[in-house]
C-alpha cells in the first residue's frame with residue numbers, strides 16, 4: 001500500500017499518495033486541469049502555487065509540477081498574476097538604464113526587502129537582477145535572470161509593485177541583440193548563401209539517386 | 225541519493241568509469257541499424273497500428289490511438305454552428321502559439337496582414353518552451369548547408385521531401401540571425417563565435433544553444449515580440465474544426481473556449497495550423513516528454529477538411545526519458561548530456577551503444593538492453609539504463625554541468641540526485657511526431673488551398689526520423705515561411721460563403737465505412753483525473 005498524506009486544495013481536504021507532485025495530486029483528487037498546467041516539467045511557469053505547511057509560519061511558493069506533496073500542506077494555485085508588460089519597439093529601444101526609467105520606473109522604488117528572492121520558484125537572486133537592471137547592467141541582469149520561467153510569484157510578493165520577469169525579459173533582449181558580441185561566421189554564411197555559393201552543391205544533392213546519397217551518408221567524415 | 229537497491233549497480237558503473245571515458249564504442253553498420261530497428265523500435269510493432277478506412281490517407285496505417293482520433297466524430301454538427309455572424313474576421317488565422325505559430329504571426333504581421341492567434345492554453349505553453357538541447361545551422365567554416373542536408377537526409381532514413389529539406393538547411397543560418405536580432409541569447413565565445421556541439425547523427429558541430437533553456441529562450445523572446453506588436457492572442461481557446469468556403473478553400477475555424485465552453489467562429493482569408501505534436505496521445509502506453517496540450521489536434525482538423533498526411537506512422541521515441549524518480553517519469557533528459565560526453569551503460573557498467581547514434585537507434589538499443597538482454601535496472605516504474613553524467617565533469621572539468629546543463633541539474637537535484645556525482649536512470653519516452661500534414665515549400669498543404677501548416681504538425685521535412693536541433697530550426701524556418709506565404713495569399717484571396725459541409729460528409733463516411741465509435745476529436749487534453757501514475 002502506498003503511504004497517503006492529507007493535503008488541502010483551496011482549503012478542502014483530500015487524501016493522496018505521498019509520492020505525487022502537487023499537480024498530479026490535484027488530478028488524483030479529480031481536477032481536470034485547464035489553467036495552471038502547461039509543460040508539466042518546470043519550463044513554462046504556468047503552475048505557480050503558494051502553500052503553507054500547517055503550523056509553519058512561512059508561506060512558500062513553488063511550481064506545482066515540480067514539488068512533491070507533504071502532509072498537512074495547504075495549497076492555493078496562482079495560475080495568473082496581473083503583471084505589467086510594457087510594449088516597445090526592439091529596433092528602437094535605448095540600450096542603457098534610460099530604457100528602464102522610461103518603461104519600468106517602479107524598479108527604482110525597490111525597498112530592498114528581498115521578498116522576491118525568497119519567493120522565487122527557481123531560486124534566483126531576483127532582488128539582485130533588479131539591482132542590475134536599475135544600473136543598466138543588462139549583461140549581468142540577463143545572466144542572473146536567465147533561468148526565470150516568468151511564473152510571476154516574485155511579483156505577487158513585491159511591495160513596490162514591480163513586474164520582475166518583464167523587466168528581466170527586456171534586459172535579456174537588449175543584451176542578446178545589442179550588447180553581446182556579434183558573430184562574424186554567421187554573417188559570412190548568410191551572405192554566402194544569399195550570393196548562391198552553395199546553389200550547385202544543393203542542386204546536385206536534389207538530383208542524386210538515393211543509393212548515391214546513402215553512400216555519401218554512410219562514408220561521411222565525422223568531426224571529432 | 226539513490227536507495228540501497230541501486231548501490232551495487234552504481235558501484236559497477238563507478239568502477240568502470242575511467243575505462244568507459246577512454247573507450248570509443250563502435251558505430252553500427254547500416255545493416256546492423258536496420259536489423260536493430262526492425263526488432264526493437266516501437267514504430268515496427270505491427271500490432272500497434274491500424275489501417276485508416278476513410279479520408280485522404282485511406283488504406284495507410286497509423287498508430288491505433290491516432291486512427292481512433294482521425295476517424296472519430298466531430299465535436300459539432302454543421303447545423304449547430306452559426307457561420308453567418310463571425311466573432312472574428314481576419315486575414316490570417318494562426319492556430320497554436322508555440323514557436324511555429326508565433327514566428328508565423330510575426331512574419332504575417334510584418335507583411336502587413338491582419339493576423340490573430342488562437343491557442344489552447346497560454347501563448348508559449350508548448351513543446352517549444354521545453355526544448356533544451358539546441359538548434360542546428362551550418363554556419364561554421366568547416367560546415368555547409370550541403371553537409372547539413374546529407375546528415376538530416378540520412379538521419380531521416382532517406383525519406384525527407386528534398387525540396388523541404390533543402391529549404392530547411394539553406395535558410396538555417398538566416399533563422400539564427402533573425403532570432404539573434406530579436407534578442408535571443410545564444411551561447412557565444414568572447415569574440416562572438418557561436419559555441420556549437422554535436423547532436424546525435426550530426427557530422428559537424430552545429431548545435432547552437434542557449435544553455436539548456438534553448439527553446440524557452442526562443443519561445444519567450446517570440447512571445448515578447450508578439451506582445452510588442454500587439455497581435456491579438458485569444459488564449460485558452462482551441463480550434464475544434466476548420467471552416468471551408470464553398471470552393472473548398474480554408475476560410476477559418478470553429479473555436480472552443482476551454483473554460484466557459486463557449487463556441488466562437490473565426491473567419492479568415494488564410495489559416496495556419498501550428499498545433500504541434502502528439503506526445504499526450506501516449507502511443508503504445510509510452511510516457512512522454514511533451515507539454516499538456518500535445519494531442520495531434522492539427523492532424524485531425526486538417527484530415528477532416530481533406531488535407532493529406534505524410535509519414536503519420538512514424539514517431540520519435542527519445543532514448544533518454546527520465547526513468548527515475550517517478551515524479552519526473554518520461555521527462556526529457558536532453559541529448560546534450562550525451563553531446564557533452566556522458567555514455568549509456570548497463571547494470572554491469574558496460575557501454576552498450578555509441579551515445580551519439582541517431583535517436584531511433586539509441587532508443588532501440590536501450591529497449592534491447594532492458595527487455596531482451598536483461599541488463600536493465602529495475603526502477604520501481606519499469607526498467608532503465610544508466611546515463612553516466614559524472615563523465616561530463618571528468619572530461620570537461622568541474623563546473624561544466626552547472627554551466628551547460630543547469631536545467632538538468634535542477635530537475636534531478638529537486639529529488640536529491642546530484643548528477644555531477646551520480647549517474648541517472650533513463651528509458652525511451654514518446655517525444656516527437658515525425659509525420660504530419662503534407663506541404664509544399666511555401667508551407668501550404670498539397671491539396672487544400674489557403675491552408676498552411678508549420679512546425680511539428682508538418683510531415684516530410686525530416687523524413688522518418690528527425691535529428692536533434694532540426695525541429696527548433698524547422699519551426700522557425702517554416703513558421704516564418706508559412707506566415708509570409710499566408711499573408712501574401714490573403715492579399716488576393718476571395719472568400720466565398722462559409723460552410724461546414726465537410727464535417728457532415730465526414731460523418732457520412734464514418735457511417736458508410738461501418739466504423740462504430742464513441743470517440744470524439746480533436747482530443748484537446750488528456751484525461752488524468754483519478755489516475756495516480758501518469
Ligand SMILES: Cc1cc2nc3c(=O)[nH]c(=O)nc-3n(C[C@H](O)[C@H](O)[C@H](O)COP(=O)(O)OP(=O)(O)OC[C@H]3O[C@@H](n4cnc5c(N)ncnc54)[C@H](O)[C@@H]3O)c2cc1C
Nearest residue numbers: 320322324344350351352357358463500679680693695696
Ligand atoms: C522536452 C522537449 C525537448 C525538445 N528539445 C528539442 C531540441 O533540443 N532541439 C530541437 O530542435 N527540438 C527539440 N524538441 C522538439 C521541438 O521543441 C518541437 O518539435 C517544436 O518546438 C514544436 O513547435 P511547434 O510550434 O510546432 O509546436 P508547439 O511548440 O508544441 O506549439 C503548439 C501550440 O499549439 C497549441 N494547440 C494545440 N492544439 C491546439 C488547438 N486545437 N487549438 C489551438 N491551439 C492548439 C498548443 O497548446 C501549443 O501552444 C523538443 C521537444 C520536447 C517536448
Ligand code: SF4
Nearest residue numbers: 120148149151152154
Ligand atoms: S524570478 Fe519571479 S517570475 Fe522568474 S522564476 Fe523567479 S519567481 Fe518566477
Ligand code: SF4
Nearest residue numbers: 110111113114116158
Ligand atoms: S520584493 Fe520588490 S521591493 Fe522587495 S526586494 Fe524585491 S523588488 Fe525590491
Ligand code: FES
Nearest residue numbers: 038039040045065
Ligand atoms: S506546468 Fe510548466 S512549469 Fe509547471
